[in-house]
Amino acid sequence: MPAPERIPPRRMSVTAVDLITKGELTVRGQIREASNAVLYCAVSYEGEEALCVYKPVAGEQPLWDFPDGTLAGREVAAYEISEVTGWGLVPPTVLRDGPYGEGMCQLWIEADESDTAPQLLALVEEEEPADGWKAIGFAEVGEGRTALLVHADDPRLRRLAVLDAVINNGDRKGGHLLPGAGGRLYAIDHGVTFNVDDKLRTLLWGWAGEPLPAEAVTVLDRLAGELAEGTPLTTRLAELITPAETEAVRTRVQEMRRTGLHPKPSGQWPAIPWPPV
Numbered sequence: 309m310p311a312p313e314r315i316p317p318r319r320m321s322v323t324a325v326d327l328i329t330k331g332e333l334t335v336r337g338q339i340r341e342a343s344n345a346v347l348y349c350a351v352s353y354e355g356e357e358a359l360c361v362y363k364p365v366a367g368e369q370p371l372w373d374f375p376d377g378t379l380a381g382r383e384v385a386a387y388e389i390s391e392v393t394g395w396g397l398v399p400p401t402v403l404r405d406g407p408y409g410e411g412m413c414q415l416w417i418e419a420d421e422s423d424t425a426p427q428l429l430a431l432v433e434e435e436e437p438a439d440g441w442k443a444i445g446f447a448e449v450g451e452g453r454t455a456l457l458v459h460a461d462d463p464r465l466r467r468l469a470v471l472d473a474v475i476n477n478g479d480r481k482g483g484h485l486l487p488g489a490g491g492r493l494y495a496i497d498h499g500v501t502f503n504v505d506d507k508l509r510t511l512l513w514g515w516a517g518e519p520l521p522a523e524a525v526t527v528l529d530r531l532a533g534e535l536a537e538g539t540p541l542t543t544r545l546a547e548l549i550t551p552a553e554t555e556a557v558r559t560r561v562q563e564m565r566r567t568g569l570h571p572k573p574s575g576q577w578p579a580i581p582w583p584p585v
């Protein structure tokens with residue numbers, strides 16, 4: 309019997325960022341339930357292929373509280389900050405040209421929707437969250453009834469709560485949490501972030517007012533250093549958000565380091581997105 313042919317090891321020289329930045333983009337479909345134009349695409353570069361979303365700036369829905377045409381840059385800025393944390397919560401996201409002009413391109417995450425995927429959110433009849441859960445607040449569920457909305461007491465969600473506080477996320481819904489392969493958790497949809505006003509609107513309030521865990525303190529210290537003038541992060545942010553918005557990131561990071569606490573709702577803005585998914 310002839311010896312089996314050797315299969316050359318697959319070349320992995322192309323990083324995900326290279327792939328989505330330089331690859332050829334082919335639109336395969338549009339995601340209907342999105343508020344902005346969200347195109348589901350394939351991208352290929354040097355023999356590697358991946359799936360991604362492409363949100364052209366031209367397809368961004370105007371908003372009263374964010375300047376037009378800036379959502380794509382905010383999505384990329386959220387990724388850049390996530391990379392500095394080392395938590396890898398935001399899938400690779402870049403700005404690039406595409407069939408409908410400049411937009412953001414983000415690696416597609418195949419969410420684990422099996423029954424074994426950990427449950428992250430729930431509505432329960434009890435007054436207090438069970439062990440392993442944190443309370444978000446009471447919600448009207450129709451016919452005058454209320455139920456307690458809870459999220460899992462999960463360290464990955466806790467990291468995300470810190471990241472969202474840093475980027476001032478105005479829309480952290482349940483549908484934006486994607487459990488990926490191997491126990492990873494990814495977060496998507498970061499268009500309404502980095503406003504100079506406090507707009508933190510999220511489901512992840514379960515730790516509000518509690519001391520930050522040690523790993524978050526370490527990450528905030530590192531971020532404070534990386535946000536100094538002239539660093540690669542600051543240079544990159546200058547291409548994506550305004551100087552005042554970068555300054556507001558510094559202020560939020562400093563405030564969390566000063567208090568050592570997870571922030572609480574500002575009271576100026578609906579703190580919980582509704583519907584929650």
Ligand SMILES: Nc1ncnc2c1ncn2[C@@H]1O[C@H](COP(=O)(O)OP(=O)(O)O)[C@@H](O)[C@H]1O
Pocket residue numbers: 339341342343344345346361399414415416417418419483484486496497498499
């Ligand atoms: N990187 C991604 N990986 C997997 N699914 C995604 C990704 N980005 C978007 N989606 C899917 O597309 C939907 C719409 O995207 P979203 O970012 O919420 O758009 P919009 O800017 O309109 O709010 C999401 O709810 C999700 O189902």
Ligand SMILES: [Mg+2]
Pocket residue numbers: 342343497
């Ligand atoms: Mg959305």
